[in-house]
Amino acid sequence: MSMMVRGNVRMALSSVRGSKWRSILTMTGVIVGIVAVVTVVGIGEGVKRQVSQQLSNFGNDLITVRPGKPAREMNISSASNTDAIFGMGSTVGLANNDVDIIQKSGEAKSVAPLGLVPGEVQVNDKVFVNTPVIATSPDLPAVLSHKVEFGDFWDDRNDDGNTYAAVIGKNVAANLFEENVPLGRTFNFRGQAFVVRGVLSDFANVPFSPTASFDNAIFIPYRTAASLTNNNASLYAILVKPVDAKDVEDGVAGITQHLRDAHGGQQDFAVLGPHETADSGNGVVKLLTTWIIAVAVIALIIGGVGIMNIMLLTVTERMHEIGVRKAIGATSRQILTQFITEAAVLSVLGGVVGIALSLIVDGLLYVYSDLKPVISWQAITIATGVSLATGIIFGTIPAVKAARKDPIEALRHE
Numbered sequence: 001m002s003m004m005v006r007g008n009v010r011m012a013l014s015s016v017r018g019s020k021w022r023s024i025l026t027m028t029g030v031i032v033g034i035v036a037v038v039t040v041v042g043i044g045e046g047v048k049r050q051v052s053q054q055l056s057n058f059g060n061d062l063i064t065v066r067p068g069k070p071a072r073e074m075n076i077s078s079a080s081n082t083d084a085i086f087g088m089g090s091t092v093g094l095a096n097n098d099v100d101i102i103q104k105s106g107e108a109k110s111v112a113p114l115g116l117v118p119g120e121v122q123v124n125d126k127v128f129v130n131t132p133v134i135a136t137s138p139d140l141p142a143v144l145s146h147k148v149e150f151g152d153f154w155d156d157r158n159d160d161g162n163t164y165a166a167v168i169g170k171n172v173a174a175n176l177f178e179e180n181v182p183l184g185r186t187f188n189f190r191g192q193a194f195v196v197r198g199v200l201s202d203f204a205n206v207p208f209s210p211t212a213s214f215d216n217a218i219f220i221p222y223r224t225a226a227s228l229t230n231n232n233a234s235l236y237a238i239l240v241k242p243v244d245a246k247d248v249e250d251g252v253a254g255i256t257q258h259l260r261d262a263h264g265g266q267q268d269f270a271v272l273g274p275h276e277t278a279d280s281g282n283g284v285v286k287l288l289t290t291w292i293i294a295v296a297v298i299a300l301i302i303g304g305v306g307i308m309n310i311m312l313l314t315v316t317e318r319m320h321e322i323g324v325r326k327a328i329g330a331t332s333r334q335i336l337t338q339f340i341t342e343a344a345v346l347s348v349l350g351g352v353v354g355i356a357l358s359l360i361v362d363g364l365l366y367v368y369s370d371l372k373p374v375i376s377w378q379a380i381t382i383a384t385g386v387s388l389a390t391g392i393i394f395g396t397i398p399a400v401k402a403a404r405k406d407p408i409e410a411l412r413h414e
Helices: 003-018 020-058 096-104 140-144 170-177 222-228 248-262 274-317 319-327 332-368 377-403 407-412
Strands: 063-067 108-117 121-123 126-128 133-136 148-151 165-168 186-189 192-200 218-221 237-242 269-272
Touching: 003 332, 020 274, 020 332, 020 377, 063 248, 096 108, 096 222, 096 237, 096 248, 108 140, 108 222, 121 170, 126 170, 133 222, 140 237, 165 170, 170 192, 186 218, 218 222, 237 248, 248 269, 269 274, 274 319, 274 332, 274 377, 319 332, 332 377
Parallel strands: 133 218, 165 192
Antiparallel strands: 063 237, 063 269, 108 133, 108 237, 121 126, 121 186, 148 192, 165 218, 186 192
16 A cells, blocks of 8 residues: 555544544445345345255255246246245145146155145134144155154044044144143134144244244145135145155156146146255245345445535535645645545445444344344455445545645635
């Protein structure tokens, strides 16, 4: 760093210290923008890793069938919903007949439908309205590579009282029955008494996917759910384990062809391998990230305008100083460099504070929420560069104004 540059930086820091509160307020826009960018990118990367990890826990051969056209045909997520992994919230659904088609296709080793059944759960005199009841098949533990910790899953291949059997998540056991192993306990749902047959082990929590963690869910046989709802309970996903776990693509192609034939040649569904499921889930995160980064860009622009306004005011306040420096030989270029450096220092300081605050926010989210942000050094580097560019770009106009001042007029300025 040359002596002149070091001198400009020292003068800039001296100016910032001389008007601390004005400098802090000037940097606010830059700070907000940087915090938003770094924090959101960190959250986005963290959610992507959590989704990928959960899918890996379910197995690298998991095939997901969702309603709606494939993403590659519409350039959007295959199902417009709030579930990043399995698609709960789809406006259209799959039918029980689709489950039968997949089971008979010869491509599936295990098949587990997922369908949300509306209704209230009643335990004794207490009514629970926010407990999701999901219709599925006895293949669910095998499909998700997940175990039943207590009891077992029902087997609907024989009629031994399994019609009104239920398996519950860990949180349901505690919240509804106030015990860890409520095997044999009953609850009422849509006018029928269901018996708890098993309790699933813990699932990992995944943001933006209410059904990737089934700890709060109750599972009942999907054919029982169909009879309770007069066949009006549609399925939001069908999960499949292929016969050949090493060739998932062939399984996807075969299931797609069988379903297309059954749907009259129409592909109003999407058959996704594990990587495509992860990509469609990340679409939710990408959309959220895009909108917040757009807000952050606006904040950076506002911060830049604030820097420009303060630098214009600074030029006016220091007009006499500019005149003295020019009178003793300072060139217009030196004056220009001095004020651009001051604007850049203001912006970079705002960037540093913003990065520090974003790391604190990420740490708090990691400790106190299900979100697990990942610190992205690329985002930090880009944020630092953007803050420096903001100061240079918006500090240019005031610097040019200062550099072009006539020394005699500047000396006359009071």
